[in-house]
Amino acid sequence: MSATSNPATEQVRLYGVCDYYDAESLLTVDERKVLGRLRAFLDEQARPLLADHWERGEFPTELAQPLIDLDLMEPAELTGRGDDGGDAGAGRIPARGIYQGFRIFELARTDASLATWYTSQAGLFRTAIRVGASAEQQQEWMPKVIDFSLKGVFSLTEPESGSDIAGGLATTARREGEGWVIDGAKRWIGGAASADVLAVFARDVADGQVKAFLVDRQAQGVTLEKIHRKTSLRMMQNAHITLDGVRVPESMRLHNVNSFRDVAAMLRAMRSDVAWIATGVQAGAFEAALRYVTERQQFGRPLGSFQLVQEKLARMLGNVTSALSLVVRLTEQQAKGIYRDQDSALAKMQTSLLMRETVALAREVVGGNGITLETDVARFHADAEAIYSYEGTHEINALIVGRALTGESAFTR
CATH class of the missing domain: 2.40.110.10 (Butyryl-CoA Dehydrogenase, subunit A, domain 2)
Incomplete structure (x- = not known):
């Protein structure tokens, strides 16, 4: 706490060390409350089920309706002006982009499949309606998309x-x-x-x-x-x-x-969601690794006391911090109505690259136990490979950025 801090107004941070530069401070008090509600659900109801369901290759369907009931897409208590063109339905003002990003981040730092499942409705399908539907169609469908009565x-x-x-x-x-x-x-x-x-x-x-x-x-x-x-x-x-x-x-x-130009407009908006997922996954892997090395003893000392382990932890934190800074800034730009192919492509490309290294480093510091589901690291490590490829591979996103830089398209014809 700084010398000028007021203990009466000091807030408990949700994200702690994985948000090293405190991007969370951009959230309102009400937004933190909603995310705290999500955190409690994930910790108490979701996390205990993940390893068994992941091993069986089955989605925990018992979590679906409780997750919907949390009212996360456009929470009633959030009244900030958003960037979704007023699609929240009568009497509902859209939630802000930063909140929406952290909602994805919170889900992904717990589990990539949960984040992918939720954003398939809140991101992909909602964007298809928001961008592709006529005004009359949006008026009919969008409230049903938001409350999941139309999945x-x-x-x-x-x-x-x-x-x-x-x-x-x-x-x-x-x-x-x-x-x-x-x-x-x-x-x-x-x-x-x-x-x-x-x-x-x-x-x-x-x-x-x-x-x-x-x-x-x-x-x-x-x-x-x-x-x-x-x-x-x-x-x-x-x-x-x-x-x-x-x-x-x-x-x-x-x-x-x-x-397809209209489809590309959807992809431009959706890639930022995937960048938030990639950021959340590496935050989850980093936190799991940090927990492990502070508890595990080797040679009579905490594993986290060794120089090489600390170097890897620092690199992981650097990656998470870089990725979070990138997606926050991208989201701020999009909230102003600035949507460019190269911006979302760069974010998806770079956060996925950082994610791949972060989950690998997490796997390394956890050692042999890093290939079991008990530490959570193995799940993040494996799931990262799908995220690296979907919503545009590294190469495709790199070519989108390269086209913007040079004015020349390198896509094969």
């Missing part, structure tokens, strides 16, 4: 196209009468089995442009298969989706999606 997933990636989805998207949409017929397949769609609708992106056979549709998960012609044998994000249920002659009414087409 959806973002269905873009395909079996044969990931990084090249802009040109390689093969799922087709054909206008037929008053509706559309969709044929194709999607892959790696997290949370699809528990969704009400799938936000499916398909190429219009008439004009070759990409359109988007909300497809009923139980519609005739929709088949979901769980992807097995994953070694990363094991709790997250990813699906392979087949669409065979699926009929969708025109009213369920997202009317503001008429080319």
